[in-house]
Amino acid sequence: MNTARIAWIDPDAAHARRALGLLALSGQGWLALQVPHPQFGAAPARGWSAVVLCLAAQAGELPDWAGGDGGGPDALLLCVWPQQEGLAARALRAAARAGRRCDYLLRSASGDHVPELLQRLGALLQEPSVPGVAEPSDVRQQLACLQTALASMSQGIFQTGPDGRINVYNRRVLELLELPEALLARRPTLAELTQVQTRRGDYGQDFGLIDERARDYVRGGAAGAAPAVYRRHTLDGRTLEVRTQALPDGGLVRTFADVSDYVRVHAELQRSEARFRSLCDLSSDWYWEQDAEGRFTDIAGVAAHREAWLQALHGRTLSEAGAANMGESDWAAHREHLGARQPFRELELKRVSPGGEVSWIALSGEPVVSARGTLLGYRGVGRDISGRKRAEAEIERLAFYDALTGLPNRRLLLDRLQRSCAGLQRSRSHSALLFIDLDHFKNLNDNRGHDVGDRLLCMVARRLRQCVRASDTVARFGGDEFVVLVDELKGEPRLAREGAQRLARKIASALAQPFPLEGGYTHHTTCSMGLTLFSYPAQSADELLKQADFAMYQAKAAGRNALRLFDPGVLAQMRARTELETELRHGLARGELLLHYQPVVNAAGTITGAEALVRWQHPTRGLVAPGEFIALAEQTGLILPLGRWVLETACMQLATWAAQPAMQSLVVSVNVSARQFRQSEFANQVLAALRASGARPQALRLELTESLLLTDTEEMIAKMEQLRAQGVGFSLDDFGTGYSSLSYLKRLPLDQLKIDRGFVRDVLIDGNDAAIVRTILGLARSLDLQVVAEGVETASQLDFLRRHGCQAFQGYLFGRPAPAAMLELAMAPVPA
Numbered sequence: 001m002n003t004a005r006i007a008w009i010d011p012d013a014a015h016a017r018r019a020l021g022l023l024a025l026s027g028q029g030w031l032a033l034q035v036p037h038p039q040f041g042a043a044p045a046r047g048w049s050a051v052v053l054c055l056a057a058q059a060g061e062l063p064d065w066a067g068g069d070g071g072g073p074d075a076l077l078l079c080v081w082p083q084q085e086g087l088a089a090r091a092l093r094a095a096a097r098a099g100r101r102c103d104y105l106l107r108s109a110s111g112d113h114v115p116e117l118l119q120r121l122g123a124l125l126q127e128p129s130v131p132g133v134a135e136p137s138d139v140r141q142q143l144a145c146l147q148t149a150l151a152s153m154s155q156g157i158f159q160t161g162p163d164g165r166i167n168v169y170n171r172r173v174l175e176l177l178e179l180p181e182a183l184l185a186r187r188p189t190l191a192e193l194t195q196v197q198t199r200r201g202d203y204g205q206d207f208g209l210i211d212e213r214a215r216d217y218v219r220g221g222a223a224g225a226a227p228a229v230y231r232r233h234t235l236d237g238r239t240l241e242v243r244t245q246a247l248p249d250g251g252l253v254r255t256f257a258d259v260s261d262y263v264r265v266h267a268e269l270q271r272s273e274a275r276f277r278s279l280c281d282l283s284s285d286w287y288w289e290q291d292a293e294g295r296f297t298d299i300a301g302v303a304a305h306r307e308a309w310l311q312a313l314h315g316r317t318l319s320e321a322g323a324a325n326m327g328e329s330d331w332a333a334h335r336e337h338l339g340a341r342q343p344f345r346e347l348e349l350k351r352v353s354p355g356g357e358v359s360w361i362a363l364s365g366e367p368v369v370s371a372r373g374t375l376l377g378y379r380g381v382g383r384d385i386s387g388r389k390r391a392e393a394e395i396e397r398l399a400f401y402d403a404l405t406g407l408p409n410r411r412l413l414l415d416r417l418q419r420s421c422a423g424l425q426r427s428r429s430h431s432a433l434l435f436i437d438l439d440h441f442k443n444l445n446d447n448r449g450h451d452v453g454d455r456l457l458c459m460v461a462r463r464l465r466q467c468v469r470a471s472d473t474v475a476r477f478g479g480d481e482f483v484v485l486v487d488e489l490k491g492e493p494r495l496a497r498e499g500a501q502r503l504a505r506k507i508a509s510a511l512a513q514p515f516p517l518e519g520g521y522t523h524h525t526t527c528s529m530g531l532t533l534f535s536y537p538a539q540s541a542d543e544l545l546k547q548a549d550f551a552m553y554q555a556k557a558a559g560r561n562a563l564r565l566f567d568p569g570v571l572a573q574m575r576a577r578t579e580l581e582t583e584l585r586h587g588l589a590r591g592e593l594l595l596h597y598q599p600v601v602n603a604a605g606t607i608t609g610a611e612a613l614v615r616w617q618h619p620t621r622g623l624v625a626p627g628e629f630i631a632l633a634e635q636t637g638l639i640l641p642l643g644r645w646v647l648e649t650a651c652m653q654l655a656t657w658a659a660q661p662a663m664q665s666l667v668v669s670v671n672v673s674a675r676q677f678r679q680s681e682f683a684n685q686v687l688a689a690l691r692a693s694g695a696r697p698q699a700l701r702l703e704l705t706e707s708l709l710l711t712d713t714e715e716m717i718a719k720m721e722q723l724r725a726q727g728v729g730f731s732l733d734d735f736g737t738g739y740s741s742l743s744y745l746k747r748l749p750l751d752q753l754k755i756d757r758g759f760v761r762d763v764l765i766d767g768n769d770a771a772i773v774r775t776i777l778g779l780a781r782s783l784d785l786q787v788v789a790e791g792v793e794t795a796s797q798l799d800f801l802r803r804h805g806c807q808a809f810q811g812y813l814f815g816r817p818a819p820a821a822m823l824e825l826a827m828a829p830v831p832a
């Protein structure tokens, strides 16, 4: 082995002496020569095994051969003062570039460093020469590549050799660990570096900034095996991930990655996840995910965990799980929706548990699509809507069902009726609507109280339901009215009608059974029913209900406890009547009524009076006779204003005639209907009309009918007498047609009897009529009443009447009812 030749360049003679002395004592056998200071500027001659260059404390520069790229020794050991560490680093880099060996040591004023200095020298001399040194340009190139690669790494990296010294490092490691380059450039051991960092406080108090996995390792000065990976935090809050890879030669490669962003994002994600979890846990909603095939992969949330059946959805699709409210077409529509990758909202699913308990959930979801547009699945939220569904059902019950009986109400009935009408075209069958009204229900309510009435209605509802099929509708229409809608009555109309009538009879007999009500009281009732049948094309639901209602009213009118089938002819009459009533009301208001006068003559043929007869000058129908509207006016009450108008008009006419000598003695008869006469203020009305017109009361004769006087006779008589006292006369119209009683006839303050024209018509051909006429004439004579025969059309009739003592006559033989002017013409004095 060759003796190593060492050139020792040291301006400090004492330092050099001590070092060389120790070297000699070490027994290494090296030849160390102190090269005098004057040669300092020039490069030492080649051939030295190593050069030790000790800098004076004040030296601010390296000699060019030590800091530059060319001309340096193969092995250089620098001994520098701490403030010169940067110079040493530069020498290290230059040596590395040139493929030379180089190391440095910081000098201490006490000289403690000298043994270490000699140790480093030994190590430097033993270091193998850098491979490829023989071809320095290749080495340089490789080194340059390596440097570039290392420099461009985002991670910090260093590598230690078997001696624990850091041989290679990049700039990034300096940045990440905030180390001065000088520190690494002098190739510290890992332990030294750890010491420096510990002193600086990089690891925090009690190594708290080091991940637990590596705390003991760092605390122990980086001795022993390092954890393969651990994290440490820097004082300014960054997080570094440290990875260590042991090398076969005993060294290691350590990388440092700034994972602060990753850690922050990860922490944020964890916070977000935690937020999401607590939202899920606190919320009654739950979260779900499905894969691309629609199978549930995740169902999260406290609400979902409570429900075992929801958890059982895992691995299944919705349609596999099934829902009581979804048919195959509903599922197909849902699948189509998913196929189109559309979000869906509030998909309501009904579940009936094996125990029969009903629950509802609503799902909303949206597609999850990868960055490349592939459908990954769906995700969304679900919630229990059973409460809402129950509330909705309750609202529907309140809106569509009768609160007392629980039967469908009028609204729901109308809805079902409309559906029934719509379905007729398809079914080609008949349907029936049965309107049922309890007879005299009001009496029960009034006598026993509403509670008892309510109980009866509930029992009736139950019996009605028992009479019909489940598909039929029994509705409570209001009060004691029920309606049954029966669909699908098969067969020809006659059979359908018979079927419906059979059902009506069944209902009638069910309701005729006694109803045991409270307190041992048993109620018996009957019902009136109206039935209407309909088929395609049907009238509107409203119209059908009116028909059944109308028929029911006919059953009531027929004495109750009856069934009537709706008859369109009867309804048409009713409608015509209603129409006529409206028109008459308008006619009266518009002054379309007028009076005609028919003369009354005495036995000599002289006109002594006239009967006022009302006419209606209808705008389209022409002159309408009273026979067409008086009865209706009486039924509707229109007779009151009409009669008043007649009375006032007749009085005015009388007043007018009073001024004409030929007319002034005329007595005018006015027909008074029963209803009109019964008014308490009737007498006053007559007197007011007389007063207002100025007509003489003696010229006015009121014609009453017999039937009017049959009831409340005393009251009627009093009214007649009140008017008679003022001079108004009374005639009994249509005498002989009613049940005239001689007993009251005697008491009535009458002036005249009027023989009905029915007797006069047949007086010559019917012996009975002739006898009646004779009797009336005899009766009148004995009661001292005048008699007028009405409807005299022929001279023979006149002759008969005259022969039997009749003194006054009215009829076409003497003149038809005509306007006042015609009568005036007839009575005008014949010009001399």
Ligand SMILES: Nc1nc2c(ncn2[C@@H]2O[C@@H]3COP(=O)(O)O[C@H]4[C@@H](O)[C@H](n5cnc6c(=O)[nH]c(N)nc65)O[C@@H]4COP(=O)(O)O[C@H]3[C@H]2O)c(=O)[nH]1
Binding pocket: 598, 612, 613, 614, 625, 626, 627, 630, 643, 646, 670, 671, 672, 673, 733, 734, 757, 790, 791, 792, 793, 810, 811, 812, 813, 817
């Ligand atoms: N076939 C035939 N008929 C004759 C003959 N002579 C008179 N008549 C008709 O017999 C009716 C007599 O009137 P009424 O018995 O009081 O019967 C009246 C009366 O009950 C009622 N009426 C008419 N005007 C009024 C009125 O102003 N008030 C009330 N309450 N009823 C009236 O209407 C009924 C019918 O009146 P009109 O159609 O005007 O019919 C009149 C008259 O036109 C005749 O020779 N042959």
